[in-house]
Amino acid sequence: MKKLIYHIALFVCILLTGACNKEFDDYPEPAETLAGNIKDANSKNNLQSEAGDRGMRLVLEELSWSATPTPYYFFAMQDGSFRNTKIFKGKYRISVEGPFVPLLQYDGSGAITVDNRKTMDVAGNTNVDFEVEPFLNVEWIGEPVYNSTDQTVSVQVRFTRGTANTAFHANVTDVFLFVSPNTYVGNNNYDNKYSVQVNYGGTSGNDQLGQTVTLTTKDKLPASRKFFLRVGARIDYGLKYYNYTTVKTIDIP
Amino acid sequence: MKLKIFLLSIILITSHAACTDLDIPPMNVIQDKDVFNTEGGVRIYMARCYSELAMEDFRYSPTRGTNHFWIINPQPANTGEALSRDLNGATAEQFNFWERAYPLIREANYFLQTMPAYAKNFPEADVNHWLGEAHFIRAFTYMALVKRYGGVPIVKEVLNYPEESIDELKVPRSSEQAVYDFIAEDLDFAYSNMKESSERGRANKYTAAAFKSRAMLYAGSIAKYNQIQLFDGSQNRLCGIPVAKANEYFKAAYDAAGLLDGKYSLYKKTWAAGDKQAQMDNYINLFFDESSPENILVKDYKYPETVHGYDAYNVPRQLMGGNGYSAEVNPTLNFVELFDGIPKNADGTIKTLDDAGKYILYTNTLDLFADAEPRLRATVIVPGDIFKNESIEIYRGIYTGPVTGGISRLLPEGSTAPYPAANIVSSPNAQQTPYTLPDNTKKNPAGRSGVFTADGTCAVSGFSVRKYLDPERPTAEVLENRSDQTWIEMRYAEVMLNRAEAAYELYAAGQAGNYLQDAFTLINQVRERAGANLLASAAALNNINIVRNERRKELAFENKVWWDLKRWRILDREQNGTVYRTLMPFFAANANKYFFDARPDERNSRYTFDNRWYYQEIPGSEISKSQNLIQNPGY
Numbered sequence: 062m063k064k065l066i067y068h069i070a071l072f073v074c075i076l077l078t079g080a081c082n083k084e085f086d087d088y089p090e091p092a093e094t095l096a097g098n099i100k101d102a103n104s105k106n107n108l109q110s111e112a113g114d115r116g117m118r119l120v121l122e123e124l125s126w127s128a129t130p131t132p133y134y135f136f137a138m139q140d141g142s143f144r145n146t147k148i149f150k151g152k153y154r155i156s157v158e159g160p161f162v163p164l165l166q167y168d169g170s171g172a173i174t175v176d177n178r179k180t181m182d183v184a185g186n187t188n189v190d191f192e193v194e195p196f197l198n199v200e201w202i203g204e205p206v207y208n209s210t211d212q213t214v215s216v217q218v219r220f221t222r223g224t225a226n227t228a229f230h231a232n233v234t235d236v237f238l239f240v241s242p243n244t245y246v247g248n249n250n251y252d253n254k255y256s257v258q259v260n261y262g263g264t265s266g267n268d269q270l271g272q273t274v275t276l277t278t279k280d281k282l283p284a285s286r287k288f289f290l291r292v293g294a295r296i297d298y299g300l301k302y303y304n305y306t307t308v309k310t311i312d313i314p
Numbered sequence: 315m316k317l318k319i320f321l322l323s324i325i326l327i328t329s330h331a332a333c334t335d336l337d338i339p340p341m342n343v344i345q346d347k348d349v350f351n352t353e354g355g356v357r358i359y360m361a362r363c364y365s366e367l368a369m370e371d372f373r374y375s376p377t378r379g380t381n382h383f384w385i386i387n388p389q390p391a392n393t394g395e396a397l398s399r400d401l402n403g404a405t406a407e408q409f410n411f412w413e414r415a416y417p418l419i420r421e422a423n424y425f426l427q428t429m430p431a432y433a434k435n436f437p438e439a440d441v442n443h444w445l446g447e448a449h450f451i452r453a454f455t456y457m458a459l460v461k462r463y464g465g466v467p468i469v470k471e472v473l474n475y476p477e478e479s480i481d482e483l484k485v486p487r488s489s490e491q492a493v494y495d496f497i498a499e500d501l502d503f504a505y506s507n508m509k510e511s512s513e514r515g516r517a518n519k520y521t522a523a524a525f526k527s528r529a530m531l532y533a534g535s536i537a538k539y540n541q542i543q544l545f546d547g548s549q550n551r552l553c554g555i556p557v558a559k560a561n562e563y564f565k566a567a568y569d570a571a572g573l574l575d576g577k578y579s580l581y582k583k584t585w586a587a588g589d590k591q592a593q594m595d596n597y598i599n600l601f602f603d604e605s606s607p608e609n610i611l612v613k614d615y616k617y618p619e620t621v622h623g624y625d626a627y628n629v630p631r632q633l634m635g636g637n638g639y640s641a642e643v644n645p646t647l648n649f650v651e652l653f654d655g656i657p658k659n660a661d662g663t664i665k666t667l668d669d670a671g672k673y674i675l676y677t678n679t680l681d682l683f684a685d686a687e688p689r690l691r692a693t694v695i696v697p698g699d700i701f702k703n704e705s706i707e708i709y710r711g712i713y714t715g716p717v718t719g720g721i722s723r724l725l726p727e728g729s730t731a732p733y734p735a736a737n738i739v740s741s742p743n744a745q746q747t748p749y750t751l752p753d754n755t756k757k758n759p760a761g762r763s764g765v766f767t768a769d770g771t772c773a774v775s776g777f778s779v780r781k782y783l784d785p786e787r788p789t790a791e792v793l794e795n796r797s798d799q800t801w802i803e804m805r806y807a808e809v810m811l812n813r814a815e816a817a818y819e820l821y822a823a824g825q826a827g828n829y830l831q832d833a834f835t836l837i838n839q840v841r842e843r844a845g846a847n848l849l850a851s852a853a854a855l856n857n858i859n860i861v862r863n864e865r866r867k868e869l870a871f872e873n874k875v876w877w878d879l880k881r882w883r884i885l886d887r888e889q890n891g892t893v894y895r896t897l898m899p900f901f902a903a904n905a906n907k908y909f910f911d912a913r914p915d916e917r918n919s920r921y922t923f924d925n926r927w928y929y930q931e932i933p934g935s936e937i938s939k940s941q942n943l944i945q946n947p948g949y
Contacts, residue, residue: 066318114948115924129547131941158948169556171549235890253920258891299542300925300948301886 399770672720
């Protein structure tokens with residue numbers, strides 16, 4: 062009973078205080094589309110990444126209102142493409158972040174030395190591609206091989222520097238074969254039981270650059286199933302995100 | 315009912331009309347003159363400030379923040395020091411510290427601004443001391459901010475609305491370097507204005523110097539090891555400090571620590587050379603002796619006004635109190651292996667197998683630790699150790715297989731698989747069904763404090779924490795919000811280790827001075843008190859890890875290690891898909907003896923530190939309030 066009285070009182074209060082706001086938000090909802098790809102500047106192929114917040118993301122700064130706006134972020138898909146259909150019309154400075162040479166670089170004093178961000182109007186369907194230099198290129202060599210003796214899968218990969226800029230030639234820290242039962246495979250989504258990580262100390266990882274690296278899954282993979290494989294490698298720079306190969310599937314007989 | 319609603323409507327209607335201005339100070343609100351005119355008033359003001367200080371003490375956990383009663387997600391389970399059933403992987407802090415810090419900074423600023431007007435009522439030395447204290451509180455709070463977020467807005471005076479416009483109130487972030495310099499400036503002021511001694515629980519000039527050594531050491535490490543960059547549009551480096559500044563900060567840390575020379579000393583009241591038991595007891599007492607000469611800044615608790623639940627959450631399972639909590643902090647084998655006096659393999663891991671690869675058998679589980687470093691025994695309850703006059707029983711199961719010719723490894727080295735069911739009797743929880751041994755006696759399949767296979771309220775790592783657990787508290791009082799032992803936020807051992815680390819860094823950077831010898835002497839003093847093996851010579855101090863590991867051992871379970879691992883920028887390498895190691899004792903039924911199996915955590919808790927966490931996320935709600943704040947990288 063008491064509770065009811067309080068509720069009624071609260072309701073009356075809300076009515077009394079809230080009844081004098083006649084303005085409402087009459088802006089049109091955001092409807093412009095921004096789409097495109099993040100590509101490797103050398104191979105012109107899409108750069109592989111992982112889904113989610115340790116992958117690649119777009120940074121949008123809307124300059125129509127302020128010179129120093131709070132950035133708006135959205136993530137690219139794991140195949141390096143991006144598409145957002147709910148962007149407000151306006152003038153934007155657009156950048157991408159991820160495991161590649163940053164588009165915006167500073168010297169030690171904070172002065173901007175490199176600025177490859179793009180400023181453009183977003184209206185209707187706006188397409189924009191970014192060409193970036195990944196820290197590492199990670200490529201498959203051949204196809205994954207199923208070892209029926211111990212029910213594992215072996216893969217061969219090669220990683221090489223993706224940029225000639227020696228400022229981004231930090232040590233290679235590890236290479237990781239990610240195994241997952243679904244296509245979203247990467248550092249964000251893998252099965253510990255089968256995935257295998259090889260860590261390199263000091264500069265020993267750099268000796269593997271350009272070499273064929275063979276990785277074999279741990280434990281026995283269950284039969285009659287499909288698994289998704291991907292190899293990532295990274296260098297000791299910044300937030301240490303992985304560069305990836307494409308996703309390959311293997312049917313375990 | 316109807317009447318009540320009618321009355322309520324009347325009240326609501328009449329109260330809306332009652333807005334006459336009465337221009338007198340409200341009689342029920344305490345005015346400045348009530349506070350700043352008496353020493354008692356100042357004391358009350360300060361008491362509040364101290365109680366709000368962001369100490370990572372008994373009431374802190376990375377998930378719930380400071381000053382929270384429920385600490386079942388203990389920080390040590392985030393660093394590799396321990397495993398816990400309620401924190402099973404690396405985590406960043408999950409609370410909005412920002413909004414807790416600035417109110418306290420405002421209180422310090424308000425004091426600094428208001429006190430001078432009332433200074434004539436007090437002796438000058440007192441006023442200076444209090445002003446120094448407010449500077450100390452402000453510096454402490456900025457330290458808590460900068461170690462989390464990097465550069466933050468520096469607010470030196472009380473800001474008021476509407477006197478200042480909204481735009482003026484949106485103070486942008488300063489550079490990380492500027493914040494550390496501001497902390498140093500505040501602590502220097504405190505050092506030169508405060509008295510030599512102070513009331514218990516409050517700072518004095520040497521406290522300020524001690525905290526300066528900590529802050530400057532952090533700044534030096536960031537300058538030297540950080541790789542993350544973030545600039546604002548005006549060339550302020552919000553994340554990171556130029557590497558060229560490293561030695562300057564290390565020197566400042568070294569000098570500040572030196573100011574405490576002869577003022578404080580290591581606690582050695584019941585220490586005796588060569589007597590391991592005495593050294594262990596001494597180390598335990600150090601955390602309970604109110605008159606310890608090692609304490610620099612403490613936070614007292616007192617039942618029933620200010621309390622915590624450290625004992626309730628952390629006692630070994632068999633001493634569980636009425637709330638049903640226990641054993642939240644279970645030291646890892648990785649941590650235990652840092653200590654001296656336990657049998658080790660060439661690679662530093664614990665030796666549990668003989669040369670033939672068979673388990674070494676022991677009559678009692680404590681035998682393995684017979685010669686262990688006293689500091690280890692005082693920090694960790696090892697299987698079979700005595701606590702509150704009880705033998706703390708920890709074993710994982712009974713091995714019923716054959717023992718002639720020795721027992722081979724239960725699992726291959728490093729295997730994360732569960733133990734095989736064959737030949738092993740174990741218990742899912744504390745309701746045990748005794749197993750009949752070959753000699754017809756009965757024995758529980760697991761120790762009274764674990765390890766159980768399906769109940770995490772036990773020594774999941776094979777160890778239980780001892781540091782800070784009150785050995786005198788009866789089990790009836792082992793309850794939440796019932797413990798009241800003192801938290802030691804700063805003790806002299808840390809100052810010595812700050813100085814040793816700064817000295818070694820300066821030596822490693824080729825700075826002229828007697829730094830290596832100095833670091834060597836300090837490390838050996840800490841080790842001697844701990845009962846650890848001493849460094850043979852200064853030349854033996856040839857690796858920064860010797861200094862760092864000493865710190866990890868000495869300051870373990872004091873919620874400092876996470877910040878150290880972060881400022882050294884090594885946590886992403888230590889926690890990289892890492893499963894920490896545990897030590898599982900088994901009882902071999904047919905031999906009537908125990909053996910130990912070292913293995914990765916059977917629960918498979920995997921730790922991966924996200925590199926972004928070196929600079930924590932600025933809460934989105936703060937950026938919404940002040941759009942000049944630039945978010946840290948990656949969020």
